[in-house]
Amino acid sequence: MGSSFEPSLIVESIPKLLSYLHITIEILALSVGLGLLLGILIAMPRLYHIPILKEIVTVYISFIRGTPILIQLFLVFYGLPVVVGLFGIDITRMDPFYFVIVTYTLSNAAAFSEIFRGAITSVDYGQTEAAYSIGLTPLQNFYRIVFPQAFRVAFPNIANASISSLKDTSLAFSIGVMDMMGRGETLISATMHAVEIYISLAIIYYVIVLIFERLFKWIERYLNRYLVKDELSL
Amino acid sequence: MQLDIPFIWTAFTEIIKALPLTLIIAIAPILIGLLIGIAVAFLRMNPIKILTPIANFYVSFYRGTPVIMHIMIIYFGVPILFESTFGISLNFVPIAVFVIIALALNAGAYLSEIIRSGILSVSKGQIDAAYSIGMTTSETLRRIVLPQAFASAIPNLTNIIIGFLHATSIAFLVSVKELTGAANIVASSNLKFLEAFIAVGIIYWGITIIIELFAQLIERKITAYSNTGVARN
Numbered sequence: 001m002g003s004s005f006e007p008s009l010i011v012e013s014i015p016k017l018l019s020y021l022h023i024t025i026e027i028l029a030l031s032v033g034l035g036l037l038l039g040i041l042i043a044m045p046r047l048y049h050i051p052i053l054k055e056i057v058t059v060y061i062s063f064i065r066g067t068p069i070l071i072q073l074f075l076v077f078y079g080l081p082v083v084v085g086l087f088g089i090d091i092t093r094m095d096p097f098y099f100v101i102v103t104y105t106l107s108n109a110a111a112f113s114e115i116f117r118g119a120i121t122s123v124d125y126g127q128t129e130a131a132y133s134i135g136l137t138p139l140q141n142f143y144r145i146v147f148p149q150a151f152r153v154a155f156p157n158i159a160n161a162s163i164s165s166l167k168d169t170s171l172a173f174s175i176g177v178m179d180m181m182g183r184g185e186t187l188i189s190a191t192m193h194a195v196e197i198y199i200s201l202a203i204i205y206y207v208i209v210l211i212f213e214r215l216f217k218w219i220e221r222y223l224n225r226y227l228v229k230d231e232l233s234l
Numbered sequence: 235m236q237l238d239i240p241f242i243w244t245a246f247t248e249i250i251k252a253l254p255l256t257l258i259i260a261i262a263p264i265l266i267g268l269l270i271g272i273a274v275a276f277l278r279m280n281p282i283k284i285l286t287p288i289a290n291f292y293v294s295f296y297r298g299t300p301v302i303m304h305i306m307i308i309y310f311g312v313p314i315l316f317e318s319t320f321g322i323s324l325n326f327v328p329i330a331v332f333v334i335i336a337l338a339l340n341a342g343a344y345l346s347e348i349i350r351s352g353i354l355s356v357s358k359g360q361i362d363a364a365y366s367i368g369m370t371t372s373e374t375l376r377r378i379v380l381p382q383a384f385a386s387a388i389p390n391l392t393n394i395i396i397g398f399l400h401a402t403s404i405a406f407l408v409s410v411k412e413l414t415g416a417a418n419i420v421a422s423s424n425l426k427f428l429e430a431f432i433a434v435g436i437i438y439w440g441i442t443i444i445i446e447l448f449a450q451l452i453e454r455k456i457t458a459y460s461n462t463g464v465a466r467n
Contacts, residue, residue: 005314066439068400070414071431078428082237170300174407181302194310202295202303209298 009196010203013187017197017204023097023179027169030101032162035108042113047120057113064110069103069168076103077175100172104165111161119154120146152223159216163209170205180204238429245420245433252416253437255330259402259412262334264395267341274346275353289346296343301336301401308336309408330412333405337398344394352387353379385456392449396442403438413437 042060045053064072077099081092123146131141173182184201188194277289296304309332313324356379364374406415413434421430 004318062443063435063439065396066442067435068403068414068438070403070406071417071435071438074427074431075435078431082428167300170302171404195307195314198303198306198310202299202307205300205303206295206298210294213298 006193006196009191009193010200013184013191013197013200014204016187017180017183017200020178020180020183021204021208023177024166024169024181027097027100027104027172027177027179028162028166031104031108032165034101034105035112035165036158038105038109039112040116042109043116043120046117061110061114064107069107070171070174072107073100073103073171073175076106096172096176099175100169100177104169104172107168108161108165112158115154115157115161116150119150119157122153123149155220155223156216159212159220163212163216166209166212167205170201238426241424241426241429242433242436245417245424245426245430246436248420249413249416249430249434250437252411252413253441255410256399256402256412259330259333259337259405259410260395260399263337263341264345264398266334266338267345270338270342271345271349274342275349278346278350279353293343293346296340297347301340302404302407304336304340305333305404305408308332308339329408330405330410333402333408333410337401340401341394341398344397348387348390348394349383351390352383355386356382381456385453388449388453388456392445395449396445399441399445400438 042057044050045057067075077096080099080102081090081094084091127145127149128141131145132138136144169179170181172179173185176182181201184197188197191197274289274293277286278293309329312332312335313327316322316324360378360382361374364378369377402412403414405412406418409415411419417430417434420433421427424430
């Protein structure tokens, strides 16, 4: 590596890295958004005890929980073209960005579905009975009565999972995505100074995480605005 | 591209040889991190000027940045630091040592939070009761607080251990030959990437399941006398 430590490089490279911040945020937003939708879907078989599907979902969640995100990235990167190839579609030249979105969505969905499952089972069944008694359909009951209450319970955990997902996006560069981290790698080969670049990357990630934490705290307070003080202290 | 299923087994037997190194890189940081974590947790619960703000910043920074930064900064930074201050070249130190140092610092931050919440979960009445029957502070800690704190910390500890097992896969980016590194070598020397990564995925998955089973066993044993919750088990 380079000769000595140059602190000025830390400051100089921050704006260069920040110009790629939007890619990191795009990866995060897409994979969290899609992951939430898929996560709710995946939670259903276990909540409604649908045979076979329930077992498949359990294995899927166990696999995602059991393997590092880096391995999942490689599996999707090398495996998805093979799977899609069975249907005669060639995606080997697809932008790695999409492979990253698929991987992080699949990974987030597994985490979110477990969070949702816990939150939905925390809603008293009396609520569902009351909804049925006034004539709501099961679907109405789910999205008008149970889900809003469950979401409040699930939110802090979803926030934490999203923040750790943000940190995981730093591995996307390993399959060739040009995000903040990927830009950092090119800066390192250009300047021959690794430590300085990684320190500026760490500072940027830290600040973003702090901002997200503040934002999520604020949303959490908003979601809990109907609660009486007493219940909040629980 | 065709999936070569028999090769998955060949890759599996080749990659599993890297398991001991992976376990060392996963377990050593947790043990070192436990010591750091206990010290930091006590610093944060019994405030001391200057030291406590440093401890707070340490925990918040390590929890707020990706593990790969910690590994890279230690891997590139420590040799430069040693060379410029002491004039010693660290070329002879195996890369795995830098990874262990980086992960240990990371483990300290996460474990301090778990230890803190474990200790806070023990009710104050337990400590009062221990003092009232004449136990000393160290007896109270050893016999009353820590066993209960440990019991309530087990689910979190399991997650941390699994998390560190998975974090070791990042060490491959600094060319340590742990499981992922071995898989990458098998993959690129045979040009069978998917098969090698399926094999290594199965290995990680298997170890994770074993860790989870162990944790369940220990938890059942340790919480056998607990008298909380909504159902008797």
